[in-house]
Amino acid sequence: xxxxxxxxxxxxxxxxxxxxxxxxxxxxxxxxxxxxxxxxxxxxxxxxxxxxxxxxxxxxxxxxxxxxxxxxxxxxxxxxxxxxxxxxxxxxxxxxxxxxxxxxxxxxxxxxxxxxxxxxxxxxxxxxxxxxxxxxxxxxxxxxxxxxxxxxxxxxxxxxxxxxxxxxxxxxxxxxxxxxxxxxxxxxxxxxxxxxxxxxxxxxxxxxxxxxxxxxx
Amino acid sequence: xxxxxxxxxxxxxxxxxxxxxxxxxxxxxxxxxxxxxxxxxxxxxxxxxxxxxxxxxxxxxxxxxxxxxxxxxxxxxxxxxxxxxxxxxxxxxxxxxxxxxxxxxxxxxxxxxxxxxxxxxxxxxxxxxxxxxxxxxxxxxxxxxxxxxxxxxxxxxxxxxxxxxxxxxxxxxxxxxxxxxxxxxxxxxxxxxxxxxxxxxxxxxxxxxxxxxxxxx
Numbered sequence: 001x002x003x004x005x006x007x008x009x010x011x012x013x014x015x016x017x018x019x020x021x022x023x024x025x026x027x028x029x030x031x032x033x034x035x036x037x038x039x040x041x042x043x044x045x046x047x048x049x050x051x052x053x054x055x056x057x058x059x060x061x062x063x064x065x066x067x068x069x070x071x072x073x074x075x076x077x078x079x080x081x082x083x084x085x086x087x088x089x090x091x092x093x094x095x096x097x098x099x100x101x102x103x104x105x106x107x108x109x110x111x112x113x114x115x116x117x118x119x120x121x122x123x124x125x126x127x128x129x130x131x132x133x134x135x136x137x138x139x140x141x142x143x144x145x146x147x148x149x150x151x152x153x154x155x156x157x158x159x160x161x162x163x164x165x166x167x168x169x170x171x172x173x174x175x176x177x178x179x180x181x182x183x184x185x186x187x188x189x190x191x192x193x194x195x196x197x198x199x200x201x202x203x204x205x206x207x208x209x210x211x212x213x214x215x216x217x
Numbered sequence: 218x219x220x221x222x223x224x225x226x227x228x229x230x231x232x233x234x235x236x237x238x239x240x241x242x243x244x245x246x247x248x249x250x251x252x253x254x255x256x257x258x259x260x261x262x263x264x265x266x267x268x269x270x271x272x273x274x275x276x277x278x279x280x281x282x283x284x285x286x287x288x289x290x291x292x293x294x295x296x297x298x299x300x301x302x303x304x305x306x307x308x309x310x311x312x313x314x315x316x317x318x319x320x321x322x323x324x325x326x327x328x329x330x331x332x333x334x335x336x337x338x339x340x341x342x343x344x345x346x347x348x349x350x351x352x353x354x355x356x357x358x359x360x361x362x363x364x365x366x367x368x369x370x371x372x373x374x375x376x377x378x379x380x381x382x383x384x385x386x387x388x389x390x391x392x393x394x395x396x397x398x399x400x401x402x403x404x405x406x407x408x409x410x411x412x413x414x415x416x417x418x419x420x421x422x423x424x425x426x427x428x429x430x431x432x433x434x
Contacts, residue, residue, distance in 0.1 A: 105407075107329050107330055108329055111328065111329060111410075112324045112325055112328060112413065113324055147434045148432045148433070148434055149432075149434070150432055152432050180418065180421055180422070181421060182417045182418065182420070182421045183417070183420065183421060187417045187420075187421075189413055189417075190322075190413045190414035190415075190416065190417035190418070191414060193328075193410045193411075193413040193414060194410075194411065194414045196329065196406055196407045196410040197407035197408060197410060197411045198407075199407065200399045200400070200404045200406075200407035201397065201399065201407070201431055203399070203400065203404075204397055204398060204399045204400060204404075205397070205431075205433055207433060207434070209433060209434040210431050210432060210433040210434070211431075211432055212429045212430065212431060212432070213429065213430040213432050214418055214422070214427050214428075214429060215365050215366075215367055215369050215427060215428055215429070215430050216365070216422055216424060216426060216427040217364045217365055217366070217424070217426040217427070
């Protein structure tokens with residue numbers, strides 16, 4: 001598939017590398033490609049991933065899947081810059097509405113009766129938004145069982161069933177074997193509100209390398 | 218220990234029965250004992266648990282541990298009625314701030330920058346509040362592995378370390394083998410905000426008989 005990853009941080013690079021390793025056609029997008037390319041951390045990653053082209057947000061076009069991997073606070077603005085628009089695109093949204101302005105742990109700037117996933121959908125009514133992978137650290141998004149040693153759970157929220165099937169396929173390629181479809185996009189309120197517990201478990205365990213497994217009888 | 222369970226619903230009866238089976242001295246408290254005793258569901262349970270005395274909220278006294286097992290919306294009022302006061306009592310708080318007024322799934326009437334656990338602590342500054350067991354269905358609170366077949370996780374939040382040790386001991390007696398101490402009582406904001414995801418997982422799986430396991434590398 002033709003996949004554009006929006007954001008060149010840990011999450012964006014992890015996804016772009018994971019998709020490229022599975023033979024998808026991948027671009028990674030940033031606000032200012034010149035500035036990003038000059039950063040040592042990005043340059044080292046880019047040298048190891050020569051098939052992934054770096055483009056400006058405004059130059060993203062022809063993608064079948066766009067992955068939103070920029071920070072929650074700035075992602076609406078970043079997505080507004082995506083050039084060809086997001087109509088009919090499967091928009092895999094990994095964002096969380098984290099507000100670090102009062103320190104750690106962060107609070108949420110959208111919650112409970114709305115979600116950032118729904119805000120993105122309202123801003124781009126033609127996009128096929130699927131919330132997923134916002135519940136675990138970037139280091140566990142690809143091949144999670146290599147690090148955790150057992151199957152853990154990830155979630156899907158979205159109003160477009162075919163788009164959820166596309167994302168489910170990509171998650172399966174990444175090695176996720178327990179993908180729970182929560183239903184409509186409004187269920188993203190649930191996964192986004194997992195973050196306050198996630199952050200406190202991270203503090204207690206002193207690691208971000210954990211995930212939840214939904215154990216049922 | 219002398220344990221008073223506040224609330225005679227599913228949660229209260231499960232706890233009271235579990236504590237009594239482990240040879241604690243247990244009373245179960247309700248607003249109107251005459252009304253509660255006349256209910257068929259309660260009467261059947263009471264017949265099977267003759268050692269558990271039914272008392273009015275106002276007649277609770279001499280308890281070392283008080284378990285708050287009434288609904289979130291009414292628990293502050295119920296706790297205000299507890300007769301002997303809650304000074305120096307280990308107050309095991311299982312409540313969640315669920316608001317069903319707009320239907321299912323419920324929203325939360327306290328969240329993010331406060332928690333119901335902290336509200337209870339502020340209302341009873343002498344109590345030693347420990348939030349726990351608010352993250353799973355009543356049917357899994359005692360002997361969880363009998364139904365789930367593997368170890369799952371529960372949490373502790375509280376400002377009094379000795380009180381948390383008491384609760385940890387009770388959880389261990391109940392068969393919980395992964396008890397994660399999240400830290401201060403303010404971390405109850407995290408476990409209370411798990412409920413929106415819990416409710417949506419319950420909807421997707423069509424069961425309340427599940428729990429999360431925190432899988433770490």
